[in-house]
Structures are given as structure tokens and as C-alpha cells.
Amino acid sequence: MSEPWNTDMWFTSPWNFDKEVRAGIKFDPSPKLHDVTLRDGEQQAGIVFNKDDKVRIAEALAEVGVHRIEAGMPVVSKSDEAAIREIVKRLEKTKTQVFSFARCMADDIKRSADTGVKGVVMEVPSSTHMIERAYKWELARAIDTSVKATQVAKENGLYVVFFPIDFSRAPLDWVLNLLKKVATEGHMDALAIVDTFGVLAPHTVPYLIRKMREVFPKAPFEPHFHDDFGMGVANTLMAMASGCQVAHTSVSGVGERAGNCAYEELVLAMKTMYDVDMGLKTQKFVEVSRLVQRRAKIAMAPNRCVVGENLYDIESGIIVSWLKNCEKDYPTELVPFRAGLVGQREPTPVIGKGSGIDSIGWFLEKLDVKATQEEMMALLNDVKEKSLKEKRLLTLEEFKEMAGVKK
Numbered sequence: 001m002s003e004p005w006n007t008d009m010w011f012t013s014p015w016n017f018d019k020e021v022r023a024g025i026k027f028d029p030s031p032k033l034h035d036v037t038l039r040d041g042e043q044q045a046g047i048v049f050n051k052d053d054k055v056r057i058a059e060a061l062a063e064v065g066v067h068r069i070e071a072g073m074p075v076v077s078k079s080d081e082a083a084i085r086e087i088v089k090r091l092e093k094t095k096t097q098v099f100s101f102a103r104c105m106a107d108d109i110k111r112s113a114d115t116g117v118k119g120v121v122m123e124v125p126s127s128t129h130m131i132e133r134a135y136k137w138e139l140a141r142a143i144d145t146s147v148k149a150t151q152v153a154k155e156n157g158l159y160v161v162f163f164p165i166d167f168s169r170a171p172l173d174w175v176l177n178l179l180k181k182v183a184t185e186g187h188m189d190a191l192a193i194v195d196t197f198g199v200l201a202p203h204t205v206p207y208l209i210r211k212m213r214e215v216f217p218k219a220p221f222e223p224h225f226h227d228d229f230g231m232g233v234a235n236t237l238m239a240m241a242s243g244c245q246v247a248h249t250s251v252s253g254v255g256e257r258a259g260n261c262a263y264e265e266l267v268l269a270m271k272t273m274y275d276v277d278m279g280l281k282t283q284k285f286v287e288v289s290r291l292v293q294r295r296a297k298i299a300m301a302p303n304r305c306v307v308g309e310n311l312y313d314i315e316s317g318i319i320v321s322w323l324k325n326c327e328k329d330y331p332t333e334l335v336p337f338r339a340g341l342v343g344q345r346e347p348t349p350v351i352g353k354g355s356g357i358d359s360i361g362w363f364l365e366k367l368d369v370k371a372t373q374e375e376m377m378a379l380l381n382d383v384k385e386k387s388l389k390e391k392r393l394l395t396l397e398e399f400k401e402m403a404g405v406k407k
Contacts, residue, residue: 011332032067104149119159126164150186198228224248286343317356
């Protein structure tokens, strides 16, 4: 019998669904993603997307079913502006909305509106120390600039997501005053809960959301959490489980410094650990990640969760034993989610220092080679020694030679 934690495609912990565990969890009935790959993702040092890159990635994200795409900042370059216009045109008949990113400046807003985007994410520094030290502004300027610019955005018919930079390190009374003034004197359709430097602890997030709800009981909240301490996905999960409506994410976590919340990880966790389906085509996750890697000319850790190139390689001998015993009837005894769920290749043994006797047997069977137990043990020892000497996995050709298989 299928359970939310144990289906044909995944097997997570039944404890996730214990009544006491879930007592404080309250997901929005229709949670959505706002992808920042083309803006914050490109801010990762060394990544450069041209117009063609941006259009192709945007189309791929729309194919996956991502609800909103932040296509960039028109003021950055003519190429960026042209890319945003083309993305708006290409995605016009899809369900994916296109937003731009802008400073709280009237010219930025007007140039965004001219591209045809549905909405704009408007940034302003919100912590007193950043305003005074990094921007060298008077505090009043942050408030006045925000009020005036959001009014311009409203006048231009844009959906406004107010984006207070360094929100998580700001004095609470100060930032609440800033936000109240923007909401009452300017305009704010939604509020981004911004952890610019990834400094929130997971257990702080529900508290922060509760405090913000006391002031803004109806405004949609959009968590935008960075990954400097490796908490981006965990913090975003906590925010969404506290009722936030729109998660800001990027493909495979690309972004400024350590990056953003990875959308593949967030969506998969919500689906398999919380029984919350965001409606995305998860089987395209690996395909889209590889597209971004190629276009950005970056490499991911080979064992990165969900999309790692070697994620489903099996070197350990004991796991090869599991594969032999469970592959056909009980595949989730091998892995917590099946390869097909995210577009990965199926689990495959490889040859190396960590191999065991069942690894040798598996490869010999594939090569249609018969061997005694003693011969297999001798071959295993040779494999381990060569792998240790070379400090790498061995190729199939090397194994064939060691096993005496004629070419």
C-alpha cells in the first residue's frame, strides 16, 4: 500500500508524517517558485549569460513548470534588456510569469515596465549598518526612495515585490517602520523575506514569519535565502511550512557567493517529505541543471544531491549486493528516490578501491566470464591495489585486461 513517504518512486521517513511532528506545519495551498537563476544566479563570480543563454534557460524553466522567472535587470546592459523582452515574448502563451529586478529608482522601474514584464522585484538596503556603512546614505533616504519608486511601479501597472536587502540583520523595529511606510505611503503587493548573507538559523525562520504576520496579516511573503552557511534549502522549507507563498530559488543553487536555495532540492523535499506537490516536471531537473552548467561554464560537485553526475554510481561492494538483491523489486532500498523521478541515470556499479566481491561478480557476469571464488578474490585484490595506486576509479577496459578478457 502506497503511503506519502513510501511510493514506487521514493522512500523517506514515516516520522515526517507523525501528527506531533506536523502539528505546527501550515503550507500555503498553492505554493509557487520564483526562479532567480538569470539574475542572482548570474551574480555568481565568473558566470556570464548572453541573450541566447538567458532565453534558452528561461524556456527550459517554463517547460519544467516554474511559476515565475526573474529574467534580469534591464539597466545592466542592452543585451540584458533585449533578453528580457525576448523572454516575455517567448513565454507569453505559457503559465510562467516574467519579472524583472530593479533598484528603487524611477528610471529602473520605467525601463522594466517597457520590457513587458508582469512584475518587478524592487531592492533597497534595509539594515541601518548597511545603509550607513556600505551605501553611505542617510537612513531617511532608504525610506523616501522606496516610497517614491514603488509608487512609480504601481502607476506603471507592475506587481511589486518589495525586496529589503540584508533584512535578516536589520534591527526589527527599524525594518518594520520601513516596511510599514512602503506599504501605506508607497506600494507593496508582496514582501520578500530576504536573508542576503544566509545568516538565519532554521529555527529562527518560523519566529520571524510570525512576527511579520502580526504586522502584515495578508501580504504574500516570498523567502529569498542564501546558502552561505548551507541553510538555504532548510530555511526556505521552514518558511514555506510557515505559510509563505512564493519561494525564491535558482537552478542547482547558483548565485552570489555560496548561492541560493536550489529549486530541485526544495521541490523534491516538499514532494517526498511533506506531501506538497508544486506541480513541476521533476523528471527534467537533471536536464535543466546540465543546461545551466553548460551555459554558465561551471561544474557541480559530482555527488551533488539530485543532479550530481556521479550521484548514482555505486562503488561500495555492499551496495552492489543490495543492487543485486533489490534492483527489480525494491529499488528504493538502494536510494531514497528513484533515478527516473529527477531524470538521473539508473544506479550503476563502478570499479575502485571500495569495490567488493559482489562488484567483481557483477562485472564478470556482464562480461560473460566464469571465475572461481578464489579467482574473484585475487582479482578484487588487484583492483583495490591498482585503484589505490592510481587514486581513481578504474575503467572497464582496465578491468577487462586485469580479468584476462581478450579484446
